Amino acid sequence: MKAEIIAVGTELLLGQIVNTNAQFLSRELAAIGIDVYCQTVVGDNMSRLKNAIELATKRADVLLFTGGIGPTQDDLTKDALAEFLGRELHIDRLAMDQVEKFFVSRGIHMTENNRRQALIIEGSTPLPNETGLAVGVALTEENKFYVVLPGPPKEMMPMFNQQAKPWLLQHALTDEMPIxxxxxxxxxxxxxxxxxxxxxxxxxxxxxxxxxxxxxxxxxxxxxxxxxxxxxxxxxxxxxxxxxxxxxxxxxxxNTDVPIEKMIVDIMSDRGLTLGIAESCTGGLVMESITSIPGSGDMFKGGVVCYSNAIKEKLLNVPHALLEGPDAPGAVSHEVAKVLAEQVRMIMDSDFGLSVTGVAGPAFSEHKPVGLVYVAIARREGETEVYELRFSGNRETIRIRTAKTLLHHLWKKLIL
Missing domain, CATH: 3.30.70.2860 (Alpha-Beta Plaits)
Incomplete structure (x- = not known):
């Protein structure tokens, strides 16, 4: 069974908001055996919206709409679908009661346009909105299935899970196997x-x-x-x-959708291992990745963002002769990466010490090219290992790739 998602809202076309609804719906539909073939974004315009419906009806069995069912005159999704199908709109009494109770409970005068949020299409099944006011609808015509959902994700997601999905399973998926x-x-x-x-x-x-x-x-x-x-x-x-x-x-x-830092935190926590990190060009990105995972407090002892040579020398005891001078390898070097990893491990008294030093760009540093990075892993027992990396791309790309590569090397150490 083929589906098309039609996201309604000029704000989507202008790039003012991101269409996260399509991602959510595509994933959820695939899980119940409905293949999303197309995603369409259309502005708040009646003729363009009707054209989008006409095209989608020709190539899909299930049409899901998000957005355009609020109280204002540019909320046109139900109007356009009703007109396309030749059906009338009318007020759903239960939905209208919910709207009225909302305004009464807050002591706010309800303007007439809020009645639009209780509109449903003739012959449709109302989809109650548990977290907002605009009621959704689901209906069938000529072996096509139409589902209209609100735009705000906090309203759309629960309405889909609690109302629309059961309706699709009952009406559209009687012969389909789930994916x-x-x-x-x-x-x-x-x-x-x-x-x-x-x-x-x-x-x-x-x-x-x-x-x-x-x-x-x-x-x-x-x-x-x-x-x-x-x-x-x-x-x-x-x-x-x-x-x-x-x-x-x-x-x-x-074999589950988790980042590599989650695997590292879980493995190290389970084994009682600890970690310290020294970062130069990544500016704390590796530490942020680790500490974004719940439970990282059990294994991450701390770290240092050491951009300047003075901080490398003062806080992490990197010898001045390695950092500066005519014969110095410089901050971006195998030697300095090694010392940083070993020193942060000793200072934090951790089982592992990680380090990063490199040139993220946009300009050369120490006459070394953008994308040249050294990362190191020091262990309480065992030799320190240093890796030379060379990346292309902009500053942010180099920083992200460096962090992920270092974490990959650490993960390999943990599973061997």
Whole structure:
């Protein structure tokens, strides 16, 4: 069964807000066996909205609308859909009671335009709004299924989960098998190289399917299958996952949609291991990644953002001769990365010490090129390891890739 999501609102076209609703709905629809083929964004204009409905009806079985059902004159979604279907709009009494009670409870005069939030389309099923005022609607015509939801995510999400999804399961999905998916997470490898390692599987795919997605510093592979039950689906998904993991053991760090820092925090906390971090060019990004994970207080002792040479020397005991002078390797060097990791580990009395020093740009530093970075991992027992990295891209890209690469190296140390 094919679906199209139609997001209504000029503010979306102007870039004033991000369409997070489409992401949520695409994920939720896939989970119940509805494939989203198209996503459309249309402004608050009656003729353009009707055109979008007409086009979507030709190519989709399920049309989901978000936005355009508020109290103002430019909230036109129900009006446009009703006109397209040749149906009347009328006030739903229960929805109107909710609107009236809202204003009475707050002692606020209700303007007449607020009655629009209680409008439903003739022959539709009202979808009560548990967190707002605008009622949604669901209806069927000529084997097409229409669902109208509010725009604000805090209203749209609960209405979909509590009202629209059960309606779709009852009316649209009587013969469809649900889709089951796993999200496999990878670090330390780019999307193109990962795809090359899996190319034969991708070319041969039918069921389960394989879909890679990339963002800075990590890659996700979604494997999906349709099945009558979760148990049946897991037999197929687990077989494919095992084959992928066998090919990329040093890069696949999870089979759930979690960041690599979550895996590191959990592993170190479970083993009673601790961490200290010294960062120069990343400016605390590695520490922020770690401390964004609940439970990181059990394993992260602290760190230092050491941009200047003076701070490297004063707080982390980096010898002046390594930082400055005609024969000095300089702050961006293998030698300084090593000392930073070892010193922060000793100062924090932690099991591991991480360090970063490099040139994030936009200009050269110490006559060294943008994208040259050194990261190091020191251990309470064992040799300190230093890695030279070279990245392209802008300042933010280099910082993110550096942080993710360092965390990937730490994760590999923890699982070996």
């Amino acid at each position: 089951y998916s796993k999200m496999l997470k990878f670090a330390g490898i780019g999307e193109s190289l990962l795809e090359d390692k899996l190319l034969d599987l991708i070319h041969a795919q039918s069921d389960p399917t394989i879909a890679p997605y990339a963002k800075e510093g990590e890659v996700t592979v979604r494997i999906s299958t349709k099945a009558n039950s979760e148990q049946e689906a897991l037999v197929k998904l687990n077989t494919l996952e095992a084959e992928i993991q066998k090919r990329l053991p040093e890069h696949m760090y999870a």
